[in-house]
């Protein structure tokens with residue numbers, strides 16, 4: 001997967017933006033994070049934005065197009081310990097889903113390891129049927145604990 005390095009660099013760059021401009025989880029949100037398996041909830045940052053933007057990199061943007069990933073309908077995106085939420089869409093359900101992706105990142109051990117598996121799954125099964133997405137949906141909670 002020749003674009004993996006570019007994808008990893010983009011994720012790491014976005015993580016920096018989210019930690020610089022975002023907020024940490026509240027205590028209740030940290031409890032939710034622990035409930036869905038996050039080992040280090042205190043490391044998580046959330047940044048609410050009007051639009052979750054695609055990578056500038058033309059090749060990465062084309063891959064997003066091809067797989068219907070990161071469209072104008074995207075309301076949440078997790079990049080390591082950084083979570084983008086589209087303004088007006090923050091719910092316990094969405095946050096628990098994204099926090100489960102943080103857990104997956106932690107389990108994978110690095111952004112590159114997570115992305116390698118995630119991208120492979122999306123290419124093989126499609127976005128909705130990717131095992132990482134099925135797992136995240138299975139951990140969605142309707143309310144804070």
Ligand SMILES: [Zn+2]
Nearest residue numbers: 097101133136
């Ligand atoms: Zn997801």
